[in-house]
Amino acid sequence: MKIAILPGDGIGPEIMAEAVRVLRALDLPGVELHDGLVGAAAWRVHGHPLPPETLALMHACDAILFGAVGDPACDGLERHLRPEQAVLGMRKELGLFANLRPAKVFPGLEAHSSLRPEVAGAIDLMIVRELNGDVYFGEKGMRTTSDGQREGYDIMSYNESEVRRIAHVAFRTALGRSGRLCSVDKANVLETSQLWRDVMIEVAADYPDVTLEHMYVDNAAMQLVRAPGKFDTIVTGNLFGDILSDQASMCVGSIGLLASASLGAEQTAFGTKGAYEPIHGSAPDIAGKGLANPVAMILSAAMMLRHSFGLEAEAARIEAAVASALNAGARGADLGGNMGTVAIGNAVLAAL
Ligand code: NAD
Ligand code: IPM
Ligand code: MN
Numbered sequence: 001m002k003i004a005i006l007p008g009d010g011i012g013p014e015i016m017a018e019a020v021r022v023l024r025a026l027d028l029p030g031v032e033l034h035d036g037l038v039g040a041a042a043w044r045v046h047g048h049p050l051p052p053e054t055l056a057l058m059h060a061c062d063a064i065l066f067g068a069v070g071d072p073a074c075d076g077l078e079r080h081l082r083p084e085q086a087v088l089g090m091r092k093e094l095g096l097f098a099n100l101r102p103a104k105v106f107p108g109l110e111a112h113s114s115l116r117p118e119v120a121g122a123i124d125l126m127i128v129r130e131l132n133g134d135v136y137f138g139e140k141g142m143r144t145t146s147d148g149q150r151e152g153y154d155i156m157s158y159n160e161s162e163v164r165r166i167a168h169v170a171f172r173t174a175l176g177r178s179g180r181l182c183s184v185d186k187a188n189v190l191e192t193s194q195l196w197r198d199v200m201i202e203v204a205a206d207y208p209d210v211t212l213e214h215m216y217v218d219n220a221a222m223q224l225v226r227a228p229g230k231f232d233t234i235v236t237g238n239l240f241g242d243i244l245s246d247q248a249s250m251c252v253g254s255i256g257l258l259a260s261a262s263l264g265a266e267q268t269a270f271g272t273k274g275a276y277e278p279i280h281g282s283a284p285d286i287a288g289k290g291l292a293n294p295v296a297m298i299l300s301a302a303m304m305l306r307h308s309f310g311l312e313a314e315a316a317r318i319e320a321a322v323a324s325a326l327n328a329g330a331r332g333a334d335l336g337g338n339m340g341t342v343a344i345g346n347a348v349l350a351a352l
Contacts, residue, residue: 001031001270001309004061006054008039009083010282011292011341012067018294018345019065019301022321025349026314034061038090039069039083039282049086050093058090058275062268063308065301066090066277072284083282088136090275095264097132097162098169099241100303101279103248103258108327112253112335115225122229123252126177128170129241131262133162134192136238156192158237163196167203169263170235174210177232181212184220184236184244196237217244224248245279254334255280256293259300261307271308276300290340293332295322298348321351 003023007016020033036042036057043049049069058064069083079085090096104124105113113120138155145151174181183200185193197214204212215223217240223230224244228251236244249255258279266273278296286292299322306315330347331337339347 001028001063002061003031003033003304004057004064005033005035006038006064007035007041007067008069008086008282009041009071010068010284010287012039012041012069012282014287014290014292014341015278015294015297016065016067018341018348019297021345022298022318022348022352023301025352026317028311028314038066038086040071040074042086043074043077043081043083047081049081049083050089054086055089055093058094062270062273063304064090064275065297065304066275067297068278068280068282070282070284087277091131091262092137094273094275095132095266096262096275097130098166098263099127099129099131100173100261100263101127101129101241101245101248101258103127103245103252105252106257106323106326109253109257109335112331114250115228119228120251120253122227123248125228125231125248126173126233127241127245127248128166128173128233128235129245130158130162130166130235130237131241132238133158134238156190156239158192158195160195160199163199164203165265166235167200168206170233171203171207171210174233175207179210180232181210182220182231182234183212183214184217184234184240185214186217186240187214188216192237200235220244221247224251249279254293255296256332256334257295257299259296259298259303261300261303263307268308271310274304274308276304276308290342291333292341293334294341294345295326295348298322298345317352318348321348324351 007013110117110121135156140154187193187197263274302315302318305311325347
């Protein structure tokens, strides 16, 4: 079971160290961890955020643990050299088109949500975000208009096979949960979304046990803070999913809590090949200070054990240890506490 360990930039190495300690504590036979460079860390050494040696490692491994990429020092680089291209390139090159982002309130943390505790306490949802298309991967550029102005453009599009494959993931995910699926789009304005909606309705015919509803993204953003407990499985495009998942994180208390799995069609000898990463970024404002919450990274490792290695019991064990440590007060500044990254890692290990 080969796992690529790609800490990346900013808080990436700090949170990755805790996730690796948790993985090692499980002492799973046959697990091999292989370190690699991504993001600004790779650009500094190899001149590219996703160098060929890292891409080869990604292909050679059964799963990838990905910290975070992004460095303000690189914001002026040409776009193809910026750290963020590492995560986008990985998703595209490996065909990781389905991003699962669960959001659930941990017992004891209800009062740390930006919402009232009784509203927050009801949250248990799964965002299924499409990850290989949309405005992220369309033609983009800068040009000069006929009257001499600069104009930036990014083409938004989805074709029907892209929508159909994420629809099947979403319907199957909903089947494994409460059987309710909410598709979020902007079909009142965008043709991309009209196609999205049409295909969702077509695929629904294959899943008579799932109830499909549609919601415009502006309304969904509002409903997510009004009554988030009413959502179960949400399926949406790349850009809307990016935004709604950060919003969902504060509904449960902190962006440092939300993990994700990015999956494609590739099967290994052990399960579905995937990359596992927190939904947050490199947090340059707190990097190097030992303040980052490692929980999202640790829970991403748990998702990896579940989806890529079929180790459900071990994944559940990590999740239970995290829940118990949080409930017992293992919290950093993001959750009103004063514990640092390593102390939170220690608390999770002790609970494990
Ligand atoms: P961010 O998620 O890095 O940080 C947003 C805020 O949340 C910051 O105040 C940060 O301190 C806080 N935060 C994030 N993670 C935390 C954690 N684990 N514990 C405690 N606090 C945490 O978003 P940003 O500031 O918009 O972006 C910073 C960089 O990260 C940018 O370069 C961006 O492109 C990149 N980014 C990368 C990824 C990724 O690698 N998957 C995801 C999002 C953003
Ligand atoms: C995320 C991030 C990335 C995205 C960026 C860094 C490219 O925000 O994983 O949520 O937009 O997908
Ligand atoms: Mn994001």
